[in-house]
Amino acid sequence: MPNFSLPDTVFEEAASRFPTPFHLYDARGIRQTVRDLNAAFSWNEGFKEYYAVKALPNPHILSLLIEEGCGLDCASEVELLLAQRVNCRDIMFSANAMPPHEFAMARAMGAIINLDDISDIETLRDNGGVGDTVCLRFNPGGTFGGDSDIIGSPGQSKYGMTAPQILEALKTLKALGVTGFGIHALLASNSSNREYYPNLAALLFQTGLEAEKETGVRLTFVNLSGGVGIPYRPEDKKVDIRAVAESVREKYVACFGTRSDIAIKAELGRYVTGPHGWLITRAMHLKQIHKTYLGVDACAADLLRPAMYGAYHHISVVGKRGKPDDTLYDVTGSLCENNDKFAIDRRLPKVDMGDILVIHDTGAHGFSMGYQYNGRLRSKEILLQDDGTLKMIRRAETPDDYFATLL
Numbered sequence: 001m002p003n004f005s006l007p008d009t010v011f012e013e014a015a016s017r018f019p020t021p022f023h024l025y026d027a028r029g030i031r032q033t034v035r036d037l038n039a040a041f042s043w044n045e046g047f048k049e050y051y052a053v054k055a056l057p058n059p060h061i062l063s064l065l066i067e068e069g070c071g072l073d074c075a076s077e078v079e080l081l082l083a084q085r086v087n088c089r090d091i092m093f094s095a096n097a098m099p100p101h102e103f104a105m106a107r108a109m110g111a112i113i114n115l116d117d118i119s120d121i122e123t124l125r126d127n128g129g130v131g132d133t134v135c136l137r138f139n140p141g142g143t144f145g146g147d148s149d150i151i152g153s154p155g156q157s158k159y160g161m162t163a164p165q166i167l168e169a170l171k172t173l174k175a176l177g178v179t180g181f182g183i184h185a186l187l188a189s190n191s192s193n194r195e196y197y198p199n200l201a202a203l204l205f206q207t208g209l210e211a212e213k214e215t216g217v218r219l220t221f222v223n224l225s226g227g228v229g230i231p232y233r234p235e236d237k238k239v240d241i242r243a244v245a246e247s248v249r250e251k252y253v254a255c256f257g258t259r260s261d262i263a264i265k266a267e268l269g270r271y272v273t274g275p276h277g278w279l280i281t282r283a284m285h286l287k288q289i290h291k292t293y294l295g296v297d298a299c300a301a302d303l304l305r306p307a308m309y310g311a312y313h314h315i316s317v318v319g320k321r322g323k324p325d326d327t328l329y330d331v332t333g334s335l336c337e338n339n340d341k342f343a344i345d346r347r348l349p350k351v352d353m354g355d356i357l358v359i360h361d362t363g364a365h366g367f368s369m370g371y372q373y374n375g376r377l378r379s380k381e382i383l384l385q386d387d388g389t390l391k392m393i394r395r396a397e398t399p400d401d402y403f404a405t406l407l
């Protein structure tokens with residue numbers, strides 16, 4: 001079993017009340033993860049998690065995160081509108097090849113702007129102004145590693161500025177009235193390496209401190225962004241966030257000594273909600289040709305990660321936990337696209353038609369990566385609320401939604 005789950009009775013009840021397929025999210029699990037994260041970093045007075053909206057852009061979830069003290073990390077006009085709808089006052093706006101009016105909108109909402117490129121300075125100056133504090137996105141190039149392995153390859157990444165550009169940007173920004181800055185980098189995705197955050201922190205602390213010394217603009221925060229992983233496979237280990245936060249603290253002290261005015265910020269998406277979501281689907285077809293294909297009523301339009309990255313998502317069959325995994329299946333959706341498979345050569349207990357299948361860890365980059373290929377429509381979202389009751393927080397799309405944009 002994966003590290004986080006719910007009793008089968010919850011999945012069964014949900015599937016009896018709401019037609020499959022749908023994503024189900026657990027409010028209590030999400031809250032607990034945020035509380036643990038905030039507790040782990042409580043040594044840093046200014047610590048704040050800005051939840052990455054793109055991971056699960058549903059206002060009900062975003063409101064819950066704000067209640068737990070989170071801000072929001074937005075990267076588009078619609079994500080800003082979502083933040084506005086939930087009255088979010090702490091917004092990080094991560095620019096990347098951004099239309100200029102989105103800078104103006106983010107500035108009007110009081111967002112901290114995370115500049116991706118040196119050319120963004122001019123755009124920001126002319127669209128809302130640079131303000132007094134900005135964040136700068138750093139790209140160190142090359143590869144980024146743990147003690148023994150490569151964690152990410154920033155040299156191949158489109159994001160951020162080089163070290164000399166960071167200095168140049170700060171000098172320009174200072175002349176425009178900026179007095180404080182933060183520094184940001186996201187150098188890995190789904191990293192379970194417990195050295196990732198500490199090593200990134202050490203790099204950003206050092207780079208930020210040098211830039212402060214060189215330019216006289218005060219370093220006010222360091223944004224460690226997202227990228228911390230979750231255990232998708234049953235044998236994967238959960239990242240020990242307390243140990244990670246303690247290692248970040250050691251790097252902080254090593255770099256800043258007794259100075260305590262630098263806030264740590266995070267923009268975790270996957271880590272916060274990923275394990276607390278499930279795609280609930282039903283077995284519809286069994287096809288035996290050269291392999292055995294189990295067709296379900298969800299498809300890659302509901303969860304793209306397996307088709308797009310070959311990502312592993314654990315699958316369990318409701319009512320059959322503990323039964324031997326004695327049957328080999330490719331679990332497929334209905335798209336006319338051969339990569340529409342949730343699992344390839346997966347051992348499961350023997351599945352009967354109508355069985356409820358639970359695809360685990362869909363709480364981040366699940367629904368939100370959905371699309372409408374083949375005219376398949378996006379599914380609904382259900383929330384298991386704090387009081388244990390189920391609530392639909394987004395209806396399924398209808399053909400009318402699909403046709404709504406046609407002229």
Ligand SMILES: *Cc1c(COP(=O)(O)O)cnc(C)c1O
Nearest residue numbers: 052094226227228267268269270
């Ligand atoms: C995607 C993204 C995140 C969140 O990434 P996770 O892997 O979900 O933690 C955070 N910040 C930025 C700028 C991003 O693009």
